[in-house]
Amino acid sequence: MAAPAAVMLAIGLWGLHRGGMWRDEAVTYQVARRTVPQIWRLLHGVDAVHGLYYLLMHLVLAADPGHPGEVVLRLPSVCAAAVTAALVATLGARLARPRVGLWAGLLYAVTPLVGHYAQEGRSYALVAAGATGATLLFARAATEGGRRAWCQYGAVLGVTCWLHEFAVLLLLAHAGTLVLARSSGKVWRGWCCAAGGVALSLLPMVVVSHGQSAQVAWLTEPDLETAQDLLRQYLGPTDRVYWACLALALLGLTRLVGRRGEVTLAAVALPLAVLPPVALMLASQLTPLYVDRYVLYALAGAPLLVALGADRVAGVLGRLWPRGTAITPGSPALTLAGVLAVVLAFTHQVPLLRSDRVAGTRPDDLGAVARAVARTLRPGDPVLFLPAHARGAELAYPADFTRTRDVALAESGPASGTLYGREVGAATLRRRLAGVDEVWAVMEKYALVSGYRPRLPTERAKLAVLNQQFVLRQEMVIDRVALRLYVRPIQADAGGSG
Incomplete structure (x- = not known):
């Protein structure tokens, strides 16, 4: 033995x-x-x-x-x-x-x-x-x-x-x-x-x-x-x-x-x-x-x-x-x-x-996503998770997200009795996003595929607002997760890129 x-x-x-x-x-x-x-x-x-x-x-x-x-x-x-x-x-x-x-x-x-x-x-x-x-x-x-x-x-x-x-x-x-x-x-x-x-x-x-x-x-x-x-x-x-x-x-x-x-x-x-x-x-x-x-x-x-x-x-x-x-x-x-x-x-x-013992051999590495957020985002930056379970990186490594603001979250996972928390309704989300000029999106790669249509209204609202009111400025892809910066078109033009 x-x-x-x-x-x-x-x-x-x-x-x-x-x-x-x-x-x-x-x-x-x-x-x-x-x-x-x-x-x-x-x-x-x-x-x-x-x-x-x-x-x-x-x-x-x-x-x-x-x-x-x-x-x-x-x-x-x-x-x-x-x-x-x-x-x-x-x-x-x-x-x-x-x-x-x-x-x-x-x-x-x-x-x-x-x-x-x-x-x-x-x-x-x-x-x-x-x-x-x-x-x-x-x-x-x-x-x-x-x-x-x-x-x-x-x-x-x-x-x-x-x-x-x-x-x-x-x-x-x-x-x-x-x-x-x-x-x-x-x-x-x-x-x-x-x-x-x-x-x-x-x-x-x-x-x-x-x-x-x-x-x-x-x-x-x-x-x-x-x-x-x-x-x-x-x-x-x-x-x-x-x-x-x-x-x-x-x-x-x-x-x-x-x-x-x-x-x-x-x-x-x-x-x-x-x-x-x-x-x-x-x-x-x-x-x-x-x-x-x-x-x-x-x-x-x-x-x-x-x-x-x-x-x-x-x-x-x-x-x-x-x-x-x-x-x-x-x-x-x-x-x-x-x-x-x-x-x-x-x-x-x-x-x-x-x-099997090197980083990246599992389906994804949420630690790498969290480290990228800590390096890139500024204090108070709004963050959107699409779909909601992309919030897993934040839940596993909360210290790397302490400076960010979760735009869609209404109630945390422990408080709501859910894994990833309860999110606000579609109308509330649109109002919250109307007050920001740029937003970081932590997205599953499959959510980037053309024709992707989420089942929940809040998820559909996230995707619609990003595609209709913002343009992509920056992107990092880490395994199955993409970290994207979306800005409103007027700021994109002022910055000389679009």
């Missing part, structure tokens, strides 16, 4: 301060810094699925009495990833042998997708830790039985599902394991009681989050290419690592079914890696819900299968080696050879890990 956890911790801490937050992290940051009543009020209208995570992060950020930044925001994910690597190792050692656990834990730690979410100020690494812990408890309960074991399993899985409701798909994986193990009726009854308790505890969140489904309206239906991409992410993005791991994973399936009632490692790992993502992809054919991070926890099954296949190879090599030598099926030399193979896989993927 110790070696995979230490490696994962080192990889997670490497380049943790990569730069500014991107918008999802900014949401975590600004919501977690609210009071508990303000967070509770927000969850009734938006982001209920992340409610428990926001409350946990509220405690984390409150522990820093100063001004917590990106590193503090991401540290829980780093620690959770290290715990998951240790749990993967424990699962492999318990159901197979210690070297299988060691290899699987190390493989998990060096997987680029794991390293990516280990450095995200979001819930997905914590969900992966909870799901792997629940799987370990499930394997124990299915093997040893007992009411207490099933209660512990249900409690851990229930909390994990409250961190993100799609963790409930883990129940499909565990049911698949019981089928492959040909478990007794007693085991099935114990699991059904635990699963029923988890499902019942999750009902309130399901009801509330269903009413907030418009938040994921941007998702599209996954296709075969999506599935192939996820498989590559699970086994290794680079060609050499991918094909080697795929071959070993297939070898790991050679003992998928053991004796009746026996829970084999392959019977745990295969359903874990396959069933949650496949179920979410199939459901997304009706209502798009799939994103790879929603099933990050399922990745734990892949390194377990790869390590199991490597153990099969090591066993064959040990038996084929000439007698009288130090090489036997259980030889430490073979264990060391497997560790060196993981190191080789890591070196192939170092460029991917390195590139």
Whole structure:
């Protein structure tokens, strides 16, 4: 357990301060810094699925009495990833042998997708830790039985599902394991009681989050290419690592079914890696819900299968080696050879890990936007955010916006129980803009596309006033955000440009 956890911790801490937050992290940051009543009020209208995570992060950020930044925001994910690597190792050692656990834990730690979410100020690494812990408890309960074991399993899985409701798909994986193990009726009854308790505890969140489904309206239906991409992410993005791991994973399936009632490692790992993502992809054919991070926890099954296949190879090599030598099926030399193979896989993927730790690799860098505002704007300059969620840079880095005046804001996010605040009506906005000769606009790039028509009247009024009453004087584009200076035509002519 110790070696995979230490490696994962080192990889997670490497380049943790990569730069500014991107918008999802900014949401975590600004919501977690609210009071508990303000967070509770927000969850009734938006982001209920992340409610428990926001409350946990509220405690984390409150522990820093100063001004917590990106590193503090991401540290829980780093620690959770290290715990998951240790749990993967424990699962492999318990159901197979210690070297299988060691290899699987190390493989998990060096997987680029794991390293990516280990450095995200979001819930997905914590969900992966909870799901792997629940799987370990499930394997124990299915093997040893007992009411207490099933209660512990249900409690851990229930909390994990409250961190993100799609963790409930883990129940499909565990049911698949019981089928492959040909478990007794007693085991099935114990699991059904635990699963029923988890499902019942999750009902309130399901009801509330269903009413907030418009938040994921941007998702599209996954296709075969999506599935192939996820498989590559699970086994290794680079060609050499991918094909080697795929071959070993297939070898790991050679003992998928053991004796009746026996829970084999392959019977745990295969359903874990396959069933949650496949179920979410199939459901997304009706209502798009799939994103790879929603099933990050399922990745734990892949390194377990790869390590199991490597153990099969090591066993064959040990038996084929000439007698009288130090090489036997259980030889430490073979264990060391497997560790060196993981190191080789890591070196192939170092460029991917390195590139993931530089500013600008996420969809956007709100820190860069905020720094540009601090450098460029003067005290009292009016600012317009189009659409309203472009205000995320201000909410994440308020110090860089202290000199500015938010023209459209009527009530702040914490006061209004919203993420980005409540804006004034279209008529009020027009009156406010009538009194300014220049305005800075923080705009999403898609709002610049010809034909863009916002749904809300205030957003349409912003766009109409800028296009009809102002001309563009200056522009800076930072990732998906444009910072634009608009001036009235008379000032543009006096300045000699237009």
